[in-house]
Amino acid sequence: MKTLLLNKNEIDIAADIIKKGGIVAMPTETVYGLAADALNGEAVAKIFKAKGRPMDNPLIVHISDIKQIDMLVAEFSDKAKKLAEKFWPGPLTIVLPKSDIIPDEVSAGLSTVAIRFPSHPIAHELIAKSSPIAAPSANLSGSPSPTTVRHVLADMDGRIDAIIDGGDCEVGVESTVITLTEDVPTLLRPGGVTLEQLRAEIGEVKVHPAVLKSLGKGMKASSPGMKYKHYSPKAEVILLRGSEQGFCEYIKENSDDKTAVLCYEEEKDSFKNYIVLGKRDDEVAHAHRLFTCLREADEDGYTRIYAHCPRAEGIGLAVYNRILRAAAFNVIEV
Incomplete structure (x- = not known):
């Protein structure tokens, strides 16, 4: 496969690839993401193949308009709305009960879906011109996440349809993930929105044990980044x-x-x-x-x-x- 290298003025080309079931690496404010149509299970499956990612590791759905969330989730709770108003667009992912429209490839068979509204203008435009997008980090599974287009090329050249060059990512680590599907809101992955900021908005927030320890044997990952080994160089x-x-x-x-x-x-x-x-x-x-x-x-x-x-x-x-x-x-x- 020949991978196209696109610039910020060629987003229409990338959007067309997404709509046709292809995969495009896009910049976000956190890290580069590997994007496919989140409502197309066959397209999403290509992400797992390109990354060498286990299919039991759920993906995050990225939106470009808060109105899109209504078709993606079964319930958008008051606490979720409060977090969205404060931190979206931005580096926060909220896990909510999923709607029937979400393919199992996205949710890894779970009853929940992770939603994020990125702030990067290229990501925003690509989603707006295509569809809600499922997008894990644009790297080979287990390796350090890519924060420059050079990193993406090193891992994905020849494995995906295109890469949009959006320069260096601002935050440098993936989004914060919080689930609101438990009795007490729970931090699943720390990121650019801090635990302290979350608590200031909605009160009590627990920290999942897997944030600082390995995921327990037999436990399913309810968020990206909860697997035992991640982000690892060869060294x-x-x-x-x-x-x-x-x-x-x-x-x-x-x-x-x-x-x-x-x-x-x-x-x-x-x-x-x-x-x-x-x-x-x-x-x-x-x-x-x-x-x-x-x-x-x-x-x-x-x-x-x-x-x-x-x-x-x-x-x-x-x-x-x-x-x-x-x-x-x-x-x-x-």
Whole structure:
């Protein structure tokens, strides 16, 4: 398959591909998404094939108008409306009871569907000109999510119909996912909308155990990003928890030329091989840079990456969640 590289003025071409049952990688404010007509089960199945993604991993449906939600869900509750009014368009996904129009390929056979209204103008225009779109991240399953068109080409060139070049993604980690189908609203995946912001809007919000631990045996993923290992480069990722002194000492004693350190700007001079995540206290930059850093490590030929355990608060919780899964929960106390 020849993959077309389109620019922001060629969205009509991409929309036509979507309407004909094809797949297009589109930019969003979070990461690049792999888009297909959400109401066409055969088209959605092509996403799983292109990514090598297990069919039991549900997808997010993206909309361009709040009115579209009425045909997609069985109930749009008051709390859902409150979150939508505050955070849409933006990096928030809300899981709700699905309507009969949602194919099983999208919901992975669950009775729920995840809905998001992205803020990126290209994504918005593509959806408006085609249909509601099912779109997981535009990467090979399990690898770091793509935040640049170069990342998408590396994983998807020759596997999909087209890619729209929309520049670098702003947020850098996937959307926050909250389910409103349980007795208490529950955070399934942290992202650009923080747990603290959600609680400020609707009160109590639980955190699903799978945010910081592996999904229990036999449990089905009710949201993307809940599987055991995700976002992983080819290199082995190891998280180190402890003081900065302990972090530096452990690395000096356990490194070789094929080891890279994912570190902060202020400490880079302490290491021979390093990739800078951002300044120590700039968690927004950490989210923006994380997947690019993991891909850079592979491009530079490193086989092991050491990284700090991030602070699990604010957007730091999203960074922690992603890097914890990239490390397959391999954490060492130092």
